[in-house]
Amino acid sequence: MERPWYLRPPLSVLFDLDRLGRLRPWDVDVAFLLSLFLNEMEKRREVDFRASGVALDSSASIHLMKSRLLLKLEEPPREVEPVTDFVPPPLILPIRYELTTTTIQHLLSALDEALRGERLLAARPPSKPMLPPPPEAIPPITAYLLEVEKLISWLYERMLRLVGGDASKKSLMTFSKLVEGLRRIEKVRAFIALLFMAQRGIVELWQDENTENIFIILKGGLKGR
Amino acid sequence: MKAATTGTPEEKRAHKPPETEEEKSRNLALIEAALYVAGRPLDLKTLGSIIGIRSKRKTRRLARELMREYRKRNTALEILELEDERFVLQLKPVYSPKVRRLAVRPLLTPGPLKTLAYIAYRQPVLQKQVAEVRGSQAYSHIKHLREMGLIEYDKSSETKILKTTSYFADYFGLSHNLTKMKRQLRRIFKDVSGSGKKE
Amino acid sequence: MKAATTGTPEEKRAHKPPETEEEKSRNLALIEAALYVAGRPLDLKTLGSIIGIRSKRKTRRLARELMREYRKRNTALEILELEDERFVLQLKPVYSPKVRRLAVRPLLTPGPLKTLAYIAYRQPVLQKQVAEVRGSQAYSHIKHLREMGLIEYDKSSETKILKTTSYFADYFGLSHNLTKMKRQLRRIFKDVSGSGKKE
DSSP: OOOOGGGGGGGGGGHHHHHHSSSSSGGHHHHHHHHHHHHHHHHHTTHHHHHHHHHHHHHHHHHHHHHHHHOOOOOOOOEEEEOOOOOOOOOOOOOOOOOOOOHHHHHHHHHHHHHHHHHHHHSSSOOOOOOOOTTTSOOOOOHHHHHHHHHHHHHHHHHHTTTOOGGGGGOEEEHHHHHTTTTHHHHHHHHHHHHHHHHHTEEEEEEETTTEEEEEEEEEETTOO | OOOOOOOOOHHHTTSSOOHHHHHHHHHHHHHHHHHHHOSSSSEEEHHHHTTTTOHHHHHHHHHHHHHHHHHHHTTTEEEETTTTTTEEEEEEGGHHHHHHHOOOOOSOOHHHHHHHHHHHHHSEHHHHHHHHOEEEEEEEEHHHHTTTTTTEOTTOSSEEEEEOOOHHHHHHHHOOOOHHHHHHHHHHHHHHHHHHOOO | OOOOOSSSSSHHHTTTTOOHHHHHHHHHHHHHOOOOOOOOHHHHHHHHHHHTTTHHHHHHHHHHHHHHHHHHHHHSSSEEEOOOOOEEEEOGGGGGHHHHGOSOOOOHHHHHHHHHHHHHHHHHHHHHHHHHOOOHHHHHHHHHHHHHTTEOTTOOOOOOEEEEOOOHHHTTTTSSSSSHHHHHHHHHHHHHHTTTOOO
16 A cells, blocks of 8 residues: 555654654754645645644644743754845735636536535544554653643742732733843743633733734732632 | 805715815726726725725715716726615626637636635535535635635624625625525526536 | 728738728727736737737737827826737726725735745745745745746756746736846846835
């Protein structure tokens, strides 16, 4: 049988769990691999939910490994300097109306094919879950969460100092203010903690698209305080 | 000239000194630009937003003036006022057979077109269902179709429910009424697939 | 009615009595219709085939007359004659910012436009090089630009080499000759960056 296309490099790293345990997570560009994977699947017009699941699982593991290393204060490697070359200014497209060739007949034959897909989906027997067990490379989840708790407490103290010790006033602050003076690695950790706090409803976040600043509203105290 | 009175902003606007010739010709050109670029019927609100005039009456007057100008010019293009106060710039149908062959590009490539057809037929339909039937690429299709103004999310719902827009109806010459449109689609679809001929 | 003569078709045409006003205005409208529908530059041969005139000289005269009429009318649209005897109808750039949001085909944002400019400038260029210079988002730009038919892979090569398509050249009114096109582009880029405005 032919080897599935996704078992070839560079995608194979997502499907080789042994290798996943041995590699340096910094060497894997998860975003790039996933978009490559999606593009390839789209090009081939075949959807493999099982492979997608494994890819997603591996990506999550790699992300977790990265977060874990960050919490341990390991500096990520310096970013590779981008190659510089003269990039001309963007070409501005002239606007022209253009009559398109798509008619309702095209729409209907497309519909015919789409409905065939729907019938196939209904007829397909549910496949058994075949996900491999999670790789050993993932740090134990409880230890990870404990680290996160510590991190949240640390960041919460910082926030309180910033709002003058009173969390009841629904105080507003910006992320840049919150992490002012911190080292790069600490800023990253603060951001991770912030996401956990938002998920627990301790803070509310929103981002201004123009300035890219993140605004934080402290909504109340940590539970149990 | 109208006497100055007090009143709502709308009224105040109406009593501003009449626009200069220069303003007017700029506004006419902007309406023409909007209709040309859109290539589909635009309502008075949209046209007004382009020229920065909130009064529908004033916008309508300008659009009608442009329409008359086109009629006078005796050209291949015409501006029509539709029943629902929308205006459209289009090729006069009489020229269509002669130049139709110059149109070479489809509105959409086959993948997104299939996704669009499915949404139109099953609408209002859960985005999740579309993705199940059309595969994971459906999400990028949906993004593209939304950017093109062919589909939109149902604003009344928390979950992501998709439906087609009035632009979709205009493009394919279908009813703006959803129930009617689906009936039309079903009828034509039956005619086509019933005849056993497919491209 | 025309008198029957013998001779080559071209001669026959040339010896026909001069076209009536009615014929002329019909021909002008047909050229306008063709340019409107195509949305890209059309050469004299194509325009001639639409009006049923084989003489390039005559077609050119008509197209130029239409162009002058547009200029006189003071409208939002313009007809341009490109250097290789092709004509195009388009929106005057000054109106672009106000109405671009109404365009159906999503217009490209500055990111992909820069990637496109880079490819056009350096072509034929390795995809890898484009990604190195423009960052990892270049891959999604390339996908989008290919879908729009503006760039393509060089089919003669095993490695992924990118170049612009003839549709690209048409779209921007550039020469199909690569060396010439690059010279034209350099001029455009100098104009743009010379004006000191960058995003």
